[in-house]
Amino acid sequence: MQNAFVEIAGVKRSLHVQVAREIARKILSGEVAQNEIIPGEMTLCEQFKVSRTSLREAIKLLTSKGLLESKPKVGTRVTDRENWNFLDSQLLDWLIDIGDNNAVYRDFLSLRNALEPEAAALAAENATAQQRILLSATFQRMDDISKDFELESWTEADMEFHRLIFLSTGNSFYLPFANVLCTMFKSFITHSSVRGSTCINEHRAIYSAIMAGDSSKARQANIDLLSKSKRRLPGSS
Amino acid sequence: MQNAFVEIAGVKRSLHVQVAREIARKILSGEVAQNEIIPGEMTLCEQFKVSRTSLREAIKLLTSKGLLESKPKVGTRVTDRENWNFLDSQLLDWLIDIGDNNAVYRDFLSLRNALEPEAAALAAENATAQQRILLSATFQRMDDISKDFELESWTEADMEFHRLIFLSTGNSFYLPFANVLCTMFKSFITHSSVRGSTCINEHRAIYSAIMAGDSSKARQANIDLLSKSKRRLPGSS
DNA sequence: CCCACTTTATTTGTATTACTATTAATTCAA
DNA sequence: TTGAATTAATAGTAATACAAATAAAGTGGG
Numbered sequence: 053m054q055n056a057f058v059e060i061a062g063v064k065r066s067l068h069v070q071v072a073r074e075i076a077r078k079i080l081s082g083e084v085a086q087n088e089i090i091p092g093e094m095t096l097c098e099q100f101k102v103s104r105t106s107l108r109e110a111i112k113l114l115t116s117k118g119l120l121e122s123k124p125k126v127g128t129r130v131t132d133r134e135n136w137n138f139l140d141s142q143l144l145d146w147l148i149d150i151g152d153n154n155a156v157y158r159d160f161l162s163l164r165n166a167l168e169p170e171a172a173a174l175a176a177e178n179a180t181a182q183q184r185i186l187l188s189a190t191f192q193r194m195d196d197i198s199k200d201f202e203l204e205s206w207t208e209a210d211m212e213f214h215r216l217i218f219l220s221t222g223n224s225f226y227l228p229f230a231n232v233l234c235t236m237f238k239s240f241i242t243h244s245s246v247r248g249s250t251c252i253n254e255h256r257a258i259y260s261a262i263m264a265g266d267s268s269k270a271r272q273a274n275i276d277l278l279s280k281s282k283r284r285l286p287g288s289s
Numbered sequence: 290m291q292n293a294f295v296e297i298a299g300v301k302r303s304l305h306v307q308v309a310r311e312i313a314r315k316i317l318s319g320e321v322a323q324n325e326i327i328p329g330e331m332t333l334c335e336q337f338k339v340s341r342t343s344l345r346e347a348i349k350l351l352t353s354k355g356l357l358e359s360k361p362k363v364g365t366r367v368t369d370r371e372n373w374n375f376l377d378s379q380l381l382d383w384l385i386d387i388g389d390n391n392a393v394y395r396d397f398l399s400l401r402n403a404l405e406p407e408a409a410a411l412a413a414e415n416a417t418a419q420q421r422i423l424l425s426a427t428f429q430r431m432d433d434i435s436k437d438f439e440l441e442s443w444t445e446a447d448m449e450f451h452r453l454i455f456l457s458t459g460n461s462f463y464l465p466f467a468n469v470l471c472t473m474f475k476s477f478i479t480h481s482s483v484r485g486s487t488c489i490n491e492h493r494a495i496y497s498a499i500m501a502g503d504s505s506k507a508r509q510a511n512i513d514l515l516s517k518s519k520r521r522l523p524g525s526s
Numbered sequence: 527c528c529c530a531c532t533t534t535a536t537t538t539g540t541a542t543t544a545c546t547a548t549t550a551a552t553t554c555a556a
Numbered sequence: 557t558t559g560a561a562t563t564a565a566t567a568g569t570a571a572t573a574c575a576a577a578t579a580a581a582g583t584g585g586g
Contacts, residue, residue, distance in 0.1 A: 066567095066568065066569090067568080067569065068569090085562080092536085092538085093537080093538070094537090094538065102569080102570090103570040103571065104568080104570085104572095105342070105569060105570060105571085106568085106569060106570090106579070108346075108538090108539090109345075109346075109349060109568090109569095112346055112349055112353075113349065113353060116349075116350055116352070116353035118356070118468075119506040122537090122539090122540070123537085123538075123576040123577085123578085124536085124537055124538040124577045124578060124579095125535090125536060125537050125538075125577065125579055125580095126537075126578075126579075127535095127536095127537065127538080128482070128537095128538085128540090132462055132465060133461075133464070134456055134468075135464075135468065136461075136464065137376075137377075137465050138461045138464055139376055139462065139465050140374075140463050140464060156461075159460045159461055159462050160459055162407070162411065162462070163460065163462040163463070165407065166403055166404050166406075166407035166408075167403050168405070169403075170399070170402065170403035171403070174399065188390075197533065203475065206315075219371055223377050223396045223399055223400065224370075224373075224375040224393075225376065225396050225397060225399070226400070226562085227371055227373065227375055228374050229373060229375050230371060231355075231371075231372065232565060233490060284361055297550085301541090303539065303540090305539090305541065329565085329566065329567090330566075330567075331566095335581095339538060339541085339543085340541040340542065341541085341543095341545080342539090342540065343539090343540060343541080344541085345542095345567090345568090346539095354531060358568090359567065359568095360548090360549080360550095360566085360567080361547075361548045361549055361565085361566050361567045361568080362536090362548070362549045362550050362551085362564085362565055362566050363549080363550070363565095363566080363567095364565090364566065364567085365567085434576080527571070527586100528566080528585105528586085529584105529585090529586080530584095530585090530586100531582105531584080531585095532569090532581105532582080532583070532584090533580105533581085534579105534580085534581075534582085535557090535578100535579095535580085535581090536577100536578090536580095536585105537576105537577085537578090537579100538575105538576085538577080538578100539572080539574105539575075539576070539577090540557085540573100540574085540575070540576090541572100541573080541575090541581090542571100542572085542573085542574100543568085543569085543570100543571090544569100544570080545565100545568105545570075545571100546567105546568075546569070546570105546582095547558080547567085547568070547569090548565105548566085548568090549564100549565080549566090549567100550563105550564090550565085550566100551562105551563085551564085551565095552561105552562080552563070552564090553561085553562070553563085553567105554559100554560090554561080554562090555557085555558100555559090555560085556557100556558085556560095
């Protein structure tokens with residue numbers, strides 16, 4: 053396993069991101085195995101035709117996402133899958149680019165199932181005045197769009213709605229999901245998975261419950277929404 | 290706001306991690322405000338007495354955690370709190386070092402509340418043979434320890450038990466929580482928050498349900514455990 | 527023969543300097 | 557007033573040298 057690291061994508065972005073992307077692709081796709089030691093810095097510099105500075109920045113980026121681990125004398129090793137940060141937006145982008153997205157979408161829906169009802173409940177209790185205003189404006193947009201449906205603008209409003217709920221929980225640990233959610237929604241758009249109806253009534257139920265400060269009703273309304281959309285998405289029963 | 294960036298902790302770790310830690314502390318504590326532009330690279334190099342290489346590695350690390358954002362000509366700016374990745378173990382360590390941990394523990398418990406019941410249900414359905422063996426061994430240890438209670442070893446086994454559940458879900462998005470959970474448990478130990486009893490029976494119920502492949506029973510058992518431990522932790526009703 | 531200690535070689539970590547690319551702000555001309 | 561060209565400031569890339577860490581090989585004493 054020597055020449056698994058070659059080529060370079062002729063995109064725009066900064067060099068070390070290109071390199072990181074290439075290496076990440078090979079790791080995520082399984083082309084290089086977990087716990088495998090990748091070639092030394094010098095070797096990789098030659099293969100990617102970049103300076104050691106750039107290569108090291110690339111490796112640092114991947115290390116910070118839990119994909120790699122470096123030790124002097126021993127080298128840089130691919131970590132166990134357990135340590136990969138699947139909630140990182142960039143990593144998700146790379147993962148989606150690779151292929152079998154059905155599994156990714158299914159797993160993500162499962163996570164939303166666990167999180168969003170609780171997030172809605174928390175938002176009902178903790179949303180600030182400012183956040184309630186934003187939520188109102190966004191729901192208004194959804195309501196308007198639902199009457200004259202247009203996929204892209206509705207998806208965007210839908211995304212913003214659920215994003216705002218995460219941000220309104222008043223719980224720091226829910227914040228990262230706002231970004232992950234956006235990444236997934238954007239990938240939905242570009243890969244144009246069909247999403248039939250708007251479920252505007254189910255969304256209205258969530259919205260009303262949050263504005264009324266009724267956490268249990270918000271939780272239940274979000275459960276209802278998820279159980280309805282589950283029936284339309286690929287890979288679910 | 291110029292000399293908010295000085296000193297340097299005389300710890301061991303690699304240089305750029307020390308620097309990153311210092312800057313992160315100032316950001317997380319609010320000493321430097323969100324959206325504020327921090328001093329240029331050269332200035333920071335002088336203040337921290339490190340080379341530009343190390344400083345840039347530090348900044349890259351913080352950028353990858355969503356704390357900073359760099360653009361040519363404009364500089365490096367502290368991002369909105371919404372973008373901070375609170376599920377990063379290192380960031381959590383820094384956050385805990387700062388102070389008001391009660392809020393952190395409370396928020397984390399709230400997240401566990403949302404996630405762990407679903408994780409237990411998924412584990413009941415998807416745990417591999419290998420994972421079931423590990424879970425059995427770990428529960429056996431918990432059972433033994435509960436008879437002759439010793440705080441540290443029990444906390445470690447408890448942590449491993451819940452960690453294994455996350456790893457056994459068969460859902461990539463649950464994996465990162467395994468590490469976050471460990472970080473929080475370790476902080477519990479060092480900051481020696483009291484955790485009275487072992488709840489061994491509640492844990493047994495989860496364990497049995499997972500081994501039996503009964504997802505709804507596993508979910509309910511995990512809910513029961515959380516509602517019981519909630520009554521003992523600081524900051525909850 | 528075996529164990530502990532020392533040396534060596536390899537690999538990552540840090541530092542320095544120089545140059546390039548990007549872009550906000552300014553300037554100057556239409 | 558506008559808008560295109562210039563300027564200046566900052567991050568990105570590169571090349572090179574040296575420092576630190578450590579696994580592995582070598583060495584001496586028991």
